[in-house]
Amino acid sequence: MEDYGDFNPFRDFEFCESNVFDEARVFSDFQRYDEQLEAASYCGFLDSLKYDIASPSIKTHLNEIVGLGGISTDIQEVECAAEKSWAPPLTTLLEILNQYKCGLRRMRDTREGIRADGLSTVDIIRIAGAKFIQSSTSRDADGNLSAHLYDYYLHGYPEEVKRNVRLGMTLLAAAEKVGDHKFVAAIEFLDQCDVLSSASGNSVERIVHHFSGALREKIDRETGTVSENGLGRRLTLDIEAEITKPSIPVLVTHQQIPFFQLQQLCTTQTIMENVTQSKKVHVIDLGIRNGSQWVILMQALAARQENPVELLKITAIGTFSPELIEETGKRLEEFAKDLKLPFSCNTITVSDMMDLREDHIGLQDDETVIVYSQFLLRSMIPHPDRLESIMSVIKQINPIMMVVAEIDANLNSPVFVTRFIDALLYYSAFFDSFEDCMKRDDENRKFTECVLFAKAIRTIVAAKGEERSQRHVKLNVWRAFFHRYRMAEVDLGISSTSQVALAKNSLPCAKSCTVEMNGKSLVIGWKDTPICFLSAWKFEGTSEHDI
Numbered sequence: 001m002e003d004y005g006d007f008n009p010f011r012d013f014e015f016c017e018s019n020v021f022d023e024a025r026v027f028s029d030f031q032r033y034d035e036q037l038e039a040a041s042y043c044g045f046l047d048s049l050k051y052d053i054a055s056p057s058i059k060t061h062l063n064e065i066v067g068l069g070g071i072s073t074d075i076q077e078v079e080c081a082a083e084k085s086w087a088p089p090l091t092t093l094l095e096i097l098n099q100y101k102c103g104l105r106r107m108r109d110t111r112e113g114i115r116a117d118g119l120s121t122v123d124i125i126r127i128a129g130a131k132f133i134q135s136s137t138s139r140d141a142d143g144n145l146s147a148h149l150y151d152y153y154l155h156g157y158p159e160e161v162k163r164n165v166r167l168g169m170t171l172l173a174a175a176e177k178v179g180d181h182k183f184v185a186a187i188e189f190l191d192q193c194d195v196l197s198s199a200s201g202n203s204v205e206r207i208v209h210h211f212s213g214a215l216r217e218k219i220d221r222e223t224g225t226v227s228e229n230g231l232g233r234r235l236t237l238d239i240e241a242e243i244t245k246p247s248i249p250v251l252v253t254h255q256q257i258p259f260f261q262l263q264q265l266c267t268t269q270t271i272m273e274n275v276t277q278s279k280k281v282h283v284i285d286l287g288i289r290n291g292s293q294w295v296i297l298m299q300a301l302a303a304r305q306e307n308p309v310e311l312l313k314i315t316a317i318g319t320f321s322p323e324l325i326e327e328t329g330k331r332l333e334e335f336a337k338d339l340k341l342p343f344s345c346n347t348i349t350v351s352d353m354m355d356l357r358e359d360h361i362g363l364q365d366d367e368t369v370i371v372y373s374q375f376l377l378r379s380m381i382p383h384p385d386r387l388e389s390i391m392s393v394i395k396q397i398n399p400i401m402m403v404v405a406e407i408d409a410n411l412n413s414p415v416f417v418t419r420f421i422d423a424l425l426y427y428s429a430f431f432d433s434f435e436d437c438m439k440r441d442d443e444n445r446k447f448t449e450c451v452l453f454a455k456a457i458r459t460i461v462a463a464k465g466e467e468r469s470q471r472h473v474k475l476n477v478w479r480a481f482f483h484r485y486r487m488a489e490v491d492l493g494i495s496s497t498s499q500v501a502l503a504k505n506s507l508p509c510a511k512s513c514t515v516e517m518n519g520k521s522l523v524i525g526w527k528d529t530p531i532c533f534l535s536a537w538k539f540e541g542t543s544e545h546d547i
Contacts, residue, residue: 121432128168164204203435214461249447269496278368287376288316291328302339322349374405407472408530429529490536
């Protein structure tokens with residue numbers, strides 16, 4: 001309890017017993033790419049975009065964002081070719097923005113009625129994208145947009161909105177130049193971004209500041225130089241290690257931002273509903289972090305009067321820092337001792353998930369086994385053999401249920417400008433939630449944004465191959481992936497979703513936080529932008545009454 005301090009992400013919750021975008025597909029078979037192709041092992045078979053060959057243009061992708069249309073999940077091109085040689089057809093710039101279905105419907109053409117505080121960060125970026133496209137026919141000989149044309153296209157908007165939209169347009173112009181390998185012109189736009197943005201400004205200024213830095217990083221990598229303002233490779237922080245240890249900024253941010261609280265509340269309630277008759281519960285946590293996700297489950301099982309649990313066993317699996325994983329196990333054991341909950345924690349460290357075997361886990365015949373995966377599978381997207389290996393182990397375990405929590409975003413396109421815009425919109429929603437839920441001068445928020453998010457953004461935007469470790473795909477892509485292993489989606493349960501709805505409505509940010517069902521899965525978002533999802537799965541053939 002001392003190690004956790006007063007931290008309880010669910011202290012305010014009382015415990016008691018759409019279509020996100022377009023249907024996605026994955027490759028029908030695991031495809032072994034030719035070893036002679038650079039990045040063949042990097043793209044992964046879960047990329048959710050396939051485009052015809054055309055000249056690259058960020059305007060193309062912005063048209064995608066605001067327009068209509070579907071995107072398939074096949075990929076047949078490798079990353080090195082994708083970033084240099086091709087992009088979607090010109091009809092696309094607004095289709096990606098359509099994926100983030102929040103903002104423009106609230107404003108239409110009633111510019112005089114728009115207030116700066118009535119628009120989200122995603123709204124501002126969407127407007128900037130729309131105006132950037134609109135301005136594309138009014139460029140000067142060098143393709144630049146002059147100041148008076150900026151003002152022309154933003155006529156009628158409040159000054160703060162104008163300033164934020166202009167900043168977004170400048171960032172998009174820089175991204176367009178980077179996509180065209182016009183790095184000198186890109187740096188001129190980035191210099192303007194640096195003057196107008198900062199890590200301590202409003203949410204638009206902060207998001208532009210970090211994406212501007214990511215573009216500089218990409219320029220440095222492309223040119224093989226490190227500029228005065230470039231970030232180079234100086235930041236070596238291991239994000240996974242940082243969120244594994246009981247870091248105060250991570251725990252405080254977790255407590256104040258609703259997404260993962262609600263996700264974990266639903267996880268706990270779903271597990272509780274499925275172990276009501278179980279004396280021994282064994283949770284296998286793939287890629288355990290700081291262990292805080294099990295606090296409420298342990299409290300719930302300790303409080304269960306009817307059919308009290310004889311043993312809760314958590315098998316904590318990780319691929320790095322055995323010391324951190326063991327410390328997590330010890331904290332959980334101490335917490336269980338204070339709750340007087342029969343508990344054991346088995347920690348397993350493997351150098352590679354491909355080394356994990358069923359006999360490492362120590363299963364007992366009288367245990368009810370549940371596998372839990374939070375943000376682990378996406379780390380294996382570049383490595384299909386690892387995904388195949390871990391799914392083989394899970395199938396051998398044959399749990400009554402596998403609970404999967406992942407980010408619900410497409411940040412894995414091999415096309416730079418597509419990946420850039422998707423990431424910009426996704427993190428804009430996240431920064432917007434920070435703006436509403438945490439104080440501007442909160443040091444924990446600053447650490448999360450300026451260290452963890454900044455590293456993730458640079459990785460998504462600038463890195464290639466295995467260095468691009470931050471990869472996420474949409475729920476429908478994972479759904480197709482699990483189907484190929486003959487896994488059926490399981491209802492999370494009425495009680496689970498009801499508890500999440502009640503908890504969400506009790507939050508100060510209830511109107512902004514969105515909770516909705518996509519099939520049998522729960523999608524949690526911010527002002528209509530999906531952030532993360534929770535789903536449950538079982539292998540077909542498992543008896544229904546086992547679930």
